[in-house]
Amino acid sequence: MRCQHRARLTLALLVCTAACGNSERSANGVASKSAAHVRAERRAYDGAPPVIPHDVFSANCTACHNEKGLLVPGVGFAPNMPHAKTVGVGKQARCTQCHVYRKTEETFRDSLFAGLHQDLRKGRRHHVFAPPVMPHATLMRENCQACHTGPAAREEIRCRHPERTRCTQCHMERTTTTEFPPAVRRTD
Amino acid sequence: MSDGAGRRTFLKTLAAGSVVAAFGCDSKRAEQLADQAVPAGIDPSELNWGKAPCRFCGTGCGVEVGVHKGRAVAVRGDEKSPVNKGLLCVKGYHLPGFLYGKDRLTHPLRRQPDGSYQKISWDAALDLIAEKYGAALDDHGPDAVSIYGSGQWTVFDGYAALKWIKGGMRSNNLEPNARLCMASAVMGFMTQFQSDEPMGCYDDIELTDDIVLWGHNAAEMHPVLYSRMLEAKRKRPTMRIIDLGTRRTPTSDYADVYIEFRPGSDLAIANGILYLMLKNGDFDKAFIDKHVVFMRGIEDVDEIGYGCFGDQAERYTFKDKGRRSNIDELRTFLADYTPEKVSAISGVPVAQIELLAKIYGDSSRNTLSTWCMGVNQHYRGTWMNNLITNLHLVTGKICKPGSNPFSMTGQPSACGTAREVGTLCNRLPADMLVTKPEHRAKCEKAWGLKPGTIPSKVGYHTMDLFRAWTRGDVKVMWVQVTNPWQTIPNLDRIGRNWKDDQFLVVSEIYPTVTSAVADLILPSAAWIEREGVFGNSERRTQQWNQLVAPPGEAKEDAWQIIEVAKRMNMGHLFPYTDDNWHEEMYEEYRSLGLGTGKDLASYEQLRGARGLRWPVVDGKETRYRYTAGHDPYVKKDDVHFYKAKKYGEKAAFWLRPYHAPPEEPDKDFPFWLCTGRVLEHWHTGTMTRRIKELHQAVPSAYVEMNPADATALGCSEGDVVRLKSRRGELDLSVVTRGRGRPPRGSVFVPFFDEGRLINRLTLDSMCNISKEPDYKKCAVSIERV
Numbered sequence: 001m002r003c004q005h006r007a008r009l010t011l012a013l014l015v016c017t018a019a020c021g022n023s024e025r026s027a028n029g030v031a032s033k034s035a036a037h038v039r040a041e042r043r044a045y046d047g048a049p050p051v052i053p054h055d056v057f058s059a060n061c062t063a064c065h066n067e068k069g070l071l072v073p074g075v076g077f078a079p080n081m082p083h084a085k086t087v088g089v090g091k092q093a094r095c096t097q098c099h100v101y102r103k104t105e106e107t108f109r110d111s112l113f114a115g116l117h118q119d120l121r122k123g124r125r126h127h128v129f130a131p132p133v134m135p136h137a138t139l140m141r142e143n144c145q146a147c148h149t150g151p152a153a154r155e156e157i158r159c160r161h162p163e164r165t166r167c168t169q170c171h172m173e174r175t176t177t178t179e180f181p182p183a184v185r186r187t188d
Numbered sequence: 189m190s191d192g193a194g195r196r197t198f199l200k201t202l203a204a205g206s207v208v209a210a211f212g213c214d215s216k217r218a219e220q221l222a223d224q225a226v227p228a229g230i231d232p233s234e235l236n237w238g239k240a241p242c243r244f245c246g247t248g249c250g251v252e253v254g255v256h257k258g259r260a261v262a263v264r265g266d267e268k269s270p271v272n273k274g275l276l277c278v279k280g281y282h283l284p285g286f287l288y289g290k291d292r293l294t295h296p297l298r299r300q301p302d303g304s305y306q307k308i309s310w311d312a313a314l315d316l317i318a319e320k321y322g323a324a325l326d327d328h329g330p331d332a333v334s335i336y337g338s339g340q341w342t343v344f345d346g347y348a349a350l351k352w353i354k355g356g357m358r359s360n361n362l363e364p365n366a367r368l369c370m371a372s373a374v375m376g377f378m379t380q381f382q383s384d385e386p387m388g389c390y391d392d393i394e395l396t397d398d399i400v401l402w403g404h405n406a407a408e409m410h411p412v413l414y415s416r417m418l419e420a421k422r423k424r425p426t427m428r429i430i431d432l433g434t435r436r437t438p439t440s441d442y443a444d445v446y447i448e449f450r451p452g453s454d455l456a457i458a459n460g461i462l463y464l465m466l467k468n469g470d471f472d473k474a475f476i477d478k479h480v481v482f483m484r485g486i487e488d489v490d491e492i493g494y495g496c497f498g499d500q501a502e503r504y505t506f507k508d509k510g511r512r513s514n515i516d517e518l519r520t521f522l523a524d525y526t527p528e529k530v531s532a533i534s535g536v537p538v539a540q541i542e543l544l545a546k547i548y549g550d551s552s553r554n555t556l557s558t559w560c561m562g563v564n565q566h567y568r569g570t571w572m573n574n575l576i577t578n579l580h581l582v583t584g585k586i587c588k589p590g591s592n593p594f595s596m597t598g599q600p601s602a603c604g605t606a607r608e609v610g611t612l613c614n615r616l617p618a619d620m621l622v623t624k625p626e627h628r629a630k631c632e633k634a635w636g637l638k639p640g641t642i643p644s645k646v647g648y649h650t651m652d653l654f655r656a657w658t659r660g661d662v663k664v665m666w667v668q669v670t671n672p673w674q675t676i677p678n679l680d681r682i683g684r685n686w687k688d689d690q691f692l693v694v695s696e697i698y699p700t701v702t703s704a705v706a707d708l709i710l711p712s713a714a715w716i717e718r719e720g721v722f723g724n725s726e727r728r729t730q731q732w733n734q735l736v737a738p739p740g741e742a743k744e745d746a747w748q749i750i751e752v753a754k755r756m757n758m759g760h761l762f763p764y765t766d767d768n769w770h771e772e773m774y775e776e777y778r779s780l781g782l783g784t785g786k787d788l789a790s791y792e793q794l795r796g797a798r799g800l801r802w803p804v805v806d807g808k809e810t811r812y813r814y815t816a817g818h819d820p821y822v823k824k825d826d827v828h829f830y831k832a833k834k835y836g837e838k839a840a841f842w843l844r845p846y847h848a849p850p851e852e853p854d855k856d857f858p859f860w861l862c863t864g865r866v867l868e869h870w871h872t873g874t875m876t877r878r879i880k881e882l883h884q885a886v887p888s889a890y891v892e893m894n895p896a897d898a899t900a901l902g903c904s905e906g907d908v909v910r911l912k913s914r915r916g917e918l919d920l921s922v923v924t925r926g927r928g929r930p931p932r933g934s935v936f937v938p939f940f941d942e943g944r945l946i947n948r949l950t951l952d953s954m955c956n957i958s959k960e961p962d963y964k965k966c967a968v969s970i971e972r973v
Contacts, residue, residue: 044881045254045262046232048281051881094418094442096927097411098278100868100885107884108877109698113288116254116262119229135232139267139274 035154036120045115047136049098061095069150079152084142120156131170138173230256239266239798240732241722242280243340243715244870246597247271247410248724249280250798253716255735260284260716269798271390271728277411279870282879286714287736289878293696293703293711294740305709310741313708314748317666318755320691321357324663330359330643334653334662338669339366339599339606342720343729344746344770345668346605347777348762350617352749355635356758360613360622360647361662365670366599366606367650371958372564373595374607376573379483379510379957380581380840383619383785383831384607387813388556388592389726389801394420395590397553400430400544402576403454403562403964407438408867408927410560410596418442430547432457433562434862434964435892435930445543448931451860451965452849453534455568458575459846460530461545463522465582470549475584476515479827481835484513484521484843494567494850495651495954495961496678502659503652506956513843521843533846548579554590555580560598561864567962569955571844578841586839587815587827597725604723604730608786609777613647618781619831622646634780635761649959651952654682657690666693668712668745671872673702674942677961678915678952695745698874701942712745713738719770721794727810729788730799746773785813785821785831849965850953853933857913857967859897860934863946864963866927873940889941891920891970894932898924903972911937913968916948935970939963 042050054075057064064070064078071077123132147153149162159167235254242249250269254262263283267274296313297305308316324332335349341364353362377384393399393416406414421427431443432454440446449457465471485508486492495504527538534541548555557580563572577586577593585591597603610616620627628642648656654676656662676682684692684705694706697714717738723729738744750762764772771791778788781802789797789804800809805820812818814829822828829839853860868886869876876882891911903909907922920937930936937946951966 044282044285044879047262047264048881049278051884094407094411094415094438096278096438097407097415097867098276098281100278100881102884104884104887106887107880108873108887110290111285111288111878111880112290113285113879114259114261115284116230116232116235116256118232122229122231124231124233137264137267137274139265 039154040117043115044113046118048115052099052101056101062093069146069152071151077151080143080146080150082141082143082146084140120154134171134173138168230261235262236735237264238716238733238735239268240716240720240735241600241724241730241799242276243283243286243600243875244279245410246339246599246602246725247412248600248722248726248728248730248799249276249412250730251276251280251283253284253735258736260287260736266798271724271726271799272412275412275415278868278885279876279882280412282876282881283715285879285881286875287717287739289698291698291878292739292742293698293709294742295711296741297709299707299709310743310751313710314751314755316708317693317752320664320693321752322756324691325357328663330357331361331647332661332663333357333359334361334363334648334657334665336650336653336665336667336670336672337362337364337606337611339364339369339597339602340669341601341605341611341745342718342722343601343605343609343777344720344773345744345749346601346609346611347617347773348746348749348753349668350609350611351635351761352753352758354616354622354642355631355637356753356756356761358641358643360643360645361653362611362647363613363650363653364602364606364611365650365672365675366602367612367959368565368675368961368963369561369598370564370595370602370607371612371649371960372566372569372573372955373559373597374612375570375955375958376577376595378619379508379570379842380574380577381814381829381832382834385603385727385813386592386594386725387587387815388594389811390416391811392554392556392590392592392594393417395554396420396556397426397590398428398430398547399556399558400432400547401439401443402432402557402559402572403434404558404560404596405433405437405439405864405928406558406560406596407442409598409865411867413596414439414442428547430544434860435928435934435936437928438867445540447536447540447544449534449536451862451934452567453530453536453846454563454566454572455575455844456525456530456533456846457536457541457544458572458579459522459525459844460527460534460541461548461579462518462575462582463525463530464527464542464545465549465579466519466522468545468549470545470551471582472551472584475827476582476841479584479829479838480581480841481838482513482515482518482843483510483835483840484517485510487845489847492847492956495956495959496850496952501952502655504649504954504959505652508957510840510842518841518843521845524845548583548585551583554588555583555585556591557593558596559594560596562964564595564958564960565963566955566960567850567953567965568844568847569960569962570957571842571955574842574844577839578844581839581841587812589812592812595725600724601722603725603727604721608723608781608788613649613653616642616780617777618784618786620780631780634776636763651676651954651959651961658682658685660685660687660690663689664691664693666695667702667706668695668748671700671702671874673705674700674872674945675939675947676952677947677950677963679945679947679950680916681952695748696874697742698878700872700874701945710748711738711740711742712748713742717742718744721774724799727801727813728799729794729802729804731791731794731797733795785819850962851914851951851965851967853967857969858933859968859970860930861911861913861946861949861966861968862930862934862936862964863939863950864936865940866938869938869940871940872942874942877940886938886940889920889938889944889946890923890926892923892926892928892930892936893970894930894934895924896932897935897970898922901970901972908973909970910973911935911949911968911970913949913951913966915951918944918946918949919973920944935968 249272250266265274580586716735789800
C-alpha cells in the first residue's frame with residue numbers, strides 16, 4: 001500500500017507541478033523532482049526499459065497504455081507504447097518481461113554503475129538545416145509518436161510536425177555498429 | 189548550468205508529461221533546457237559497441253554492450269543475433285549494472301585465525317594454492333583434491349580446469365554446478381543417442397504446431413524464447429501451447445491448455461500417453477523398425493533407492509544395467525498405465541491425458557517438447573528425459589524441423605563448457621569418457637602426455653563430493669563461478685568445520701555465503717572484463733572479446749588455474765603464447781571433437797559470427813543433427829543416429845516405470861515444497877541483487893501459497909510463517925496473489941536470497957542415473973509465527 005501511495009503521489013505531483021507552473025514546490029509543500037531527474041531515475045540508462053512507476057492497477061497494461069494513451073484524472077497520463085504491435089498486444093503482451101515494479105526503495109548493496117544518459121538537447125544532424133539523426137535503434141521503438149508527440153513527449157524531443165507520420169523518410173536510424181576494437185590482450 | 193531556477197522549473201514543468209504543453213519546440217529553447225540533477229550527458233556516438241552473449245541464462249541472447257571511457261554504460265539487444273533478434277528480458281537489459289557493485293572483490297584475501305580477511309599479493313595467493321594442492325596430493329593422493337566449477341565458466345576456464353586436474357593432478361574430482369542443473373538431460377541424451385545435446389534448435393519454435401512444456405516456467409526462466417513462442421502463435425493462431433506444471437505460472441497464463449499434475453507423476457503421464465498411442469495405433473511402425481531399439485533397465489525401487497536415505501546418504505553410486513527389450517514387452521509394461529490409473533496417480537483428468545496422446549499421436553501436426561528443471565531436477569530425472577524422447581521416437585517426430593524433444597539449459601555455458609568440454613567427474617571433451625581407454629588415449633596424445641596419465645577411476649559426483657568434503661575425505665577444493673553454500677540441497681549437512689587440514693579456495697566477484705567460509709578468496713574478472721566463449725542450449729558457440737578492464741587486481745579464472753598449474757610444475761599443460769593463448773587453447777580443445785560430429789567452428793570464424801551451431805563442417809553450421817540435408821555426417825536418405833554405435837546406430841527407447849517420490853506430504857509435514865528461480869534474479873542473486881532495478885522488483889524470498897491454504901492457516905498476504913522440513917526451518921512472508929499460484933497443499937519458494945536459505949529445508953534425493961538432486965519435491969509444515 002505504501003508503494004501504491006507513493007506512486008500515486010509522484011504522478012499527482014507531476015500533474016500538479018505542471019499546473020502550478022513556476023514553482024519548485026508543489027501545493028502541499030513537498031519538494032518535487034525535475035522531469036529529467038524522474039526520467040533518469042526510472043531507467044538504468046537511455047535505452048533501458050523503464051521501471052513501472054505505479055502499483056498494479058490492472059492485469060492488462062494495454063487497457064491504459066493503449067494506442068492513444070490514457071489520461072487518468074487525478075493520477076496522470078498513461079502513455080502509449082513505443083513498441084510496434086507485432087511484439088504482442090492485449091492479453092498476449094509480456095510487459096513484465098522487461099518492465100518491473102518497484103517493491104522497495106532500498107538497494108541490496110551500493111553500486112557505482114553510471115549508465116548512459118544522453119543530453120537530449122544535443123541532437124546530431126549533418127548540417128544546420130538537416131533533420132536530426134536518430135540517436136537510437138528503432139527496434140522496440142517503432143512507434144515514434146509515443147515518445148515524440150502527445151502529452152508524454154518530453155520538451156527536448158517533441159516533434160514540431162506531428163502531422164507528418166512518415167518519420168523515417170527524413171530521420172535516419174544510425175544502423176552502423178561501431179564494432180569494438182580487437183581484443184585487448186593482457187600484458188601480464 | 190547557468191540558467192536561473194525559474195526557467196529551469198518552467199521547462200521541467202513542460203517536460204513533465206503534463207497536458208499543458210503545446211507542440212513545437214525550437215532548438216534554441218531546447219538548448220536552454222537544463223537540469224542539474226541529471227548527470228552530464230554522454231553523446232551516444234561516443235560509445236563503442238561490442239558483441240557478447242548475455243551472462244545469465246542458457247538461452248544465449250546476443251547483446252551489444254556500449255562502452256564509454258572504459259566502462260559499460262548501456263546494452264542493447266543484438267538484432268543480428270538469430271537467438272533473440274534484438275529482444276532481451278529485464279535481466280539482459282540491466283546486464284552492465286552487475287559489474288559495478290561497490291563491494292566488488294579486487295584483491296586476493298586470506299582468512300586469518302580470527303576469521304577476518306587480509307589482502308595478500310597474487311604471488312602469495314597462487315603459491316599458497318599450489319602448496320595446498322601439492323601437500324594434499326603427497327599426503328592423501330588424487331582423491332583428496334577437487335575443483336567445483338560451473339556452467340557459467342567460459343570454455344577457457346573449464347578446459348583449463350579439466351586439463352589441470354585430469355592431466356596434471358591425475359584426479360577426476362572435477363564437477364560443475366551443472367550437475368545440479370543439466371546432468372539428467374546429459375544422461376537422457378547419452379543413454380538414448382550416445383551423444384549429448386539436442387538434435388533440434390530454436391528454429392523449431394517457429395516451425396512447430398504444438399509446443400508441450402514439461403514442467404518449466406519458460407515465461408520467467410527463458411523469457412526471450414517464450415516471447416518467440418508467443419510471437420509464433422500470434423502469427424499462426426492454429427499453433428497451441430500446452431503447459432504441464434505442478435503450479436500455475438506466468439507460462440500457464442499464456443498457454444492454450446494448462447495441465448496440473450501431482451509432483452513426480454509426470455513419469456506416469458508420459459507412460460499414459462504411450463499407452464494410449466499404442467492402443468490407438470499412433471506408433472510410426474516404419475520409423476521404429478528402421479531407427480529404434482527397445483531397452484529396459486533396473487526398475488526395483490529397493491535396489492535403486494533415492495540417494496539420500498541409509499548408506500546412500502553418504503555415497504550414492506547406483507549404476508543402471510540395460511538389456512534389450514521389444515515392443516511386445518512394452519505392450520505388457522504399459523498395461524499399468526491406463527488413463528484411469530494415470531489419472532488416479534497424477535490428478536490429471538482422463539480427458540487431458542487423452543488430449544496429450546492426441547497431440548503426440550497426430551502425425552499431421554509437428555510437436556515440440558521442451559523441458560528444463562522440472563524434469564531434470566527429479567528423483568528419476570534421466571527416466572523423465574527418456575520418456576519424453578520416447579514419445580518422439582515412437583511417432584517419428586524427431587530430427588524434423590518443427591518436431592523434436594528439446595531440453596533447455598539453465599546456464600549460459602552449461603552446454604558449451606560443462607557438457608562439451610566435459611567438466612564432470614566421468615567425462616572428457618566431445619562426449620568422451622574417462623572410463624574408456626581409447627578416449628583417455630586420444631586426450632593424452634593431443635595433450636602430449638604419457639599414456640596412462642589420465643586416471644580411469646570416476647571421481648565424486650557433486651553430491652558425494654560435498655559429502656566427502658564434510659567427512660574430511662577431500663582436503664582441498666577450489667570453487668569458481670558458483671555458490672554451493674547456498675545451492676546444495678539439505679544445506680546444513682555441508683557446514684564448514686574449519687578442520688586444520690582442509691583448504692577452500694573461492695574465486696568470486698562479490699562476497700557470498702560461499703566466500704564467507706573460504707580460506708582464500710580470489711577476485712575474478714567477469715563476463716566482458718575478459719575474453720570468453722559460451723555455448724547455449726541449441727549448440728550455439730558464441731565468442732566475445734574483452735571490452736572493459738577488470739577492477740583492481742581481478743583476473744580471469746582460467747588464468748588463475750594456469751598460474752597455479754605452473755607453480756606445480758604442470759606448466760607443460762598450457763604451452764600457449766602469452767599474447768594469443770585464448771585462440772591457441774580453443775583450437776587445441778576444438779581438435780578433440782573434429783571429425784566426430786561434435787565439430788566446433790574455428791576461433792577465427794566465431795570472432796565474426798553471432799555464434800554457430802555445431803557440428804560446423806566446412807564453415808557451415810547444423811540446425812538439425814542426425815538429419816539428412818542438415819547434418820553433414822548423415823549420408824543416408826532420412827535419419828541416422830550415427831553416434832549410437834552401441835545400439836547399431838539406432839536410438840534407444842527405454843521402458844521407464846513410475847516410482848513414487850522419496851518424500852511426500854503427510855500428517856506432520858502436510859505441504860509440498862517446490863523451489864526455483866524468478867524472472868528478475870539469476871541463481872543465488874549475487875549479480876542481479878546488485879542491480880538496483882532488479883533488487884527493487886523482487887527484494888527478498890517469500891513463500892507463494894494458495895489463498896485457501898493461507899486462510900486455513902489464519903494468515904494473509906505479507907504475514908510471516910515458519911516453514912519446517914525434517915531438515916531445517918525458515919521464516920518467510922506469505923504471498924497469495926503472486927505471479928505463480930500453487931494448488932492447495934503446495935508452496936513455492938525462490939532460492940536467490942542469501943538471507944533466506946531455502947536449501948536448508950530441501951531433500952538431497954537425486955536421480956538414480958544422473959545423480960542430479962531434486963529441488964522440486966519435499967514435504968514441509970507451515971505455521972504462523
